[in-house]
Amino acid sequence: MIYVKKPNELDKMRVAGKLTGDALKHIEEKIKPGVTTAQINKWIHEFITSQNATPSFLGYHGYPASACVSVNDVVVHGIPGDRVLQEGDIVSVDVGVIKNGWQGDAARTFAVGKISPEAQKLIDVTRECFFEGIKHARNGRRLGDLSSAIQRHAESHGYGVVREMIGHGIGRQMHEDPAVPNFGKEGTGVMLKTGYTIAVEPMINAGTFKIKFEPDGWTTRTADGSLSAHYENTIAIRDGEPEILTL
Numbered sequence: 001m002i003y004v005k006k007p008n009e010l011d012k013m014r015v016a017g018k019l020t021g022d023a024l025k026h027i028e029e030k031i032k033p034g035v036t037t038a039q040i041n042k043w044i045h046e047f048i049t050s051q052n053a054t055p056s057f058l059g060y061h062g063y064p065a066s067a068c069v070s071v072n073d074v075v076v077h078g079i080p081g082d083r084v085l086q087e088g089d090i091v092s093v094d095v096g097v098i099k100n101g102w103q104g105d106a107a108r109t110f111a112v113g114k115i116s117p118e119a120q121k122l123i124d125v126t127r128e129c130f131f132e133g134i135k136h137a138r139n140g141r142r143l144g145d146l147s148s149a150i151q152r153h154a155e156s157h158g159y160g161v162v163r164e165m166i167g168h169g170i171g172r173q174m175h176e177d178p179a180v181p182n183f184g185k186e187g188t189g190v191m192l193k194t195g196y197t198i199a200v201e202p203m204i205n206a207g208t209f210k211i212k213f214e215p216d217g218w219t220t221r222t223a224d225g226s227l228s229a230h231y232e233n234t235i236a237i238r239d240g241e242p243e244i245l246t247l
């Protein structure tokens with residue numbers, strides 16, 4: 001069942017979404033060589049709680065932190081710890097916020113100091129994938145249009161699109177219907193309607209799409225050791241262009 005948000009509920013999604021985007025802006029300038037992944041999590045946690053909001057990831061299915069911090073070949077769900085960021089690393093930070101019972105979810109991949117042109121290209125194309133996809137995120141279009149646009153853009157650069165993890169509807173819960181894959185066929189899938197709110201989150205590998213899971217039950221890496229990037233926003237569907245709630 002896909003829940004259509006009422007105008008007053010969208011207002012609450014805007015508030016949660018803005019805090020989510022602001023949490024990521026809050027750390028952007030702080031990320032540099034020498035910072036640990038645990039420090040990034042601490043900044044995020046303190047920012048969210050200072051806004052009288054709740055970090056949605058903390059305790060979610062037992063997840064032990066308020067942010068996912070995923071370095072280099074870690075695709076998603078990296079657990080913050082004592083790893084020290086080095087010049088040339090890329091680091092994906094994924095954040096979820098609950099405010100007044102409504103959720104926001106967003107992720108960015110950041111450069112640590114000076115990075116290689118190849119790494120920068122991966123970050124840029126992953127972000128572009130999001131914007132290519134959401135050109136189709138409007139009332140009356142099908143989800144497959146969005147998914148296939150993301151896949152086409154990533155694969156046109158020779159990149160792999162992660163299959164096992166996908167975007168999702170979002171609202172009172174972090175994960176609601178519909179499922180929002182980053183791959184698919186035009187003209188297929190759920191028809192998008194005004195008032196749907198979804199998290200669109202391409203996870204793109206420099207190598208193949210294959211991933212592997214670590215024994216900790218969370219950390220997900222590229223199978224071939226290649227770099228991976230992540231870019232996510234929560235958006236609201238309407239007649240024209242979607243509203244991006246977490247920028």
Ligand code: MF3
Pocket residue numbers: 056057058060061063067068077094095096105106199201
């Ligand atoms: N942002 C992730 C998603 O979109 C969720 C992180 S998993 C958690 O599904 F356990 F950390 F919450």
Ligand code: CO
Pocket residue numbers: 105106167168199201232
């Ligand atoms: Co998400």
